[in-house]
Amino acid sequence: xxxxxxxxxxxxxxxxxxxxxxxxxxxxxxxxxxxxxxxxxxxxxxxxxxxxxxxxxxxxxxxxxxxxxxxxxxxxxxxxxxxxxxxxxxxxxxxxxxxxxxxxxxxxxxxxxxxxxxxxxxxxxxxxxxxxxxxxxxxxxxxxxxxxxxxxxxxxxxxxxxxxxxxxxxxxxxxxxxxxxxxxxxxxxxxxxxxxxxxxxxxxxxxxxxxxxxxxxxxx
Ligand SMILES: Cc1cc2nc3c(=O)[nH]c(=O)nc-3n(C[C@H](O)[C@H](O)[C@H](O)COP(=O)(O)O)c2cc1C
Numbered sequence: 001x002x003x004x005x006x007x008x009x010x011x012x013x014x015x016x017x018x019x020x021x022x023x024x025x026x027x028x029x030x031x032x033x034x035x036x037x038x039x040x041x042x043x044x045x046x047x048x049x050x051x052x053x054x055x056x057x058x059x060x061x062x063x064x065x066x067x068x069x070x071x072x073x074x075x076x077x078x079x080x081x082x083x084x085x086x087x088x089x090x091x092x093x094x095x096x097x098x099x100x101x102x103x104x105x106x107x108x109x110x111x112x113x114x115x116x117x118x119x120x121x122x123x124x125x126x127x128x129x130x131x132x133x134x135x136x137x138x139x140x141x142x143x144x145x146x147x148x149x150x151x152x153x154x155x156x157x158x159x160x161x162x163x164x165x166x167x168x169x170x171x172x173x174x175x176x177x178x179x180x181x182x183x184x185x186x187x188x189x190x191x192x193x194x195x196x197x198x199x200x201x202x203x204x205x206x207x208x209x210x211x212x213x214x215x216x217x218x219x220x
Contacts, residue, residue, distance in 0.1 A: 006034065008077065008166065010041065050181035053134040053213035057095035058180055062212070065174050066091075066139065067106045070167050078163055085147040087163055088204070090114070090140040090197060092188075094123055095213075103196055115196050126192035132185055135211035140187050140197075141167045145205040164207030171210045181215040184208060 070089055074082040089106040093099050094117075104111035123133040132138065141164040148156035168184050175182040187209030193199040199206060 007041070047176065049183035050215045051129070051131045051183045051185075051211070052216040053131075053136065053181070053211070054216050055095070055134075056136070056214040057097050058136040058212060058214070059097055059178070060099055062137075062174065062178050062180070063091055063093075063096065063099075063104075063106065063111060065178075066171055067108065067111075069170060069174070070106070071108070073166060073170050074163055077166055078159065081148075081151075081159055081163065084151065085144050087167060087207075088142040089167065090142060092123055092126065092138040092140065093136075095136040126188045126196065127185075128189055129185065132183075132211045134213070134216075136180075136213035137211075138187070139168065139171050139210040139212065141207045141209065142197075142199060142204050143207050145202050160205075161207055168208050168210045171212070175210070175212045180212050182210055182212045184210055 066089065071082070071086070074087055091104045091106060091111065092102075093104060094101050099111070100113075100116055102116040103114045105114055123135070123138065124130060127133050127138075143160045143164065145157065145160065148160040150156070152159065165184075172182045172184065187193075187206050188196070190201060193201065193206050198204075
């Protein structure tokens with residue numbers, strides 16, 4: 001299994017080296033990376049985000065993997081923040097095998113149904129860019145802006161966004177490993193967030209999202 005913490009640390013070390021900055025001691029033990037991580041680091045420059053999706057569905061195992069790992073990664077990278085205010089993860093599932101299409105919250109115990117899509121209702125009215133409405137599933141990361149600001153002011157907001165970035169990056173790598181395509185994007189429109197998920201944008205604020213599916217031209 002890919003060690004995401006190792007990857008993030010390694011990329012930070014490289015970025016600091018390039019910038020001529022001293023490498024903090026905490027990072028310095030990660031000079032040797034596992035073979036799997038090396039392969040991934042080699043593959044990263046050649047990968048690209050995919051924004052147009054076919055009608056093919058994805059497997060629920062993808063959600064199971066996210067459920068198990070997203071919290072662990074957040075706790076490993078930001079232990080203080082993750083304990084003080086956990087991120088929440090929602091999946092808007094249009095075409096996940098065996099799952100009624102709708103919006104679910106990923107919890108440690110399973111996928112909690114929040115809203116079922118009405119017949120014929122898709123993700124079209126929920127996103128700004130129509131191409132993302134064709135994704136088989138969309139992961140939404142949500143955190144408390146109120147809590148972040150109260151604890152560390154503007155820097156708390158930056159940390160919150162970094163945490164969401166790491167979650168989406170992990171989900172993206174997981175999608176690629178499962179043979180899917182994906183793209184990080186802004187996520188749901190504010191009206192859809194409020195109406196479908198009851199998110200007020202402050203106590204519960206959408207941070208970043210990932211669209212996942214099969215690329216439109218796959219196998220063409
Ligand atoms: C934080 C963040 C937010 C993004 N939001 C959007 C977005 O809302 N819409 C979009 O088309 N691309 C968005 N992108 C860009 C795509 O995810 C993708 O990175 C970009 O199209 C470049 O493709 P590449 O990653 O293959 O180089 C975002 C990227 C990041 C890092």
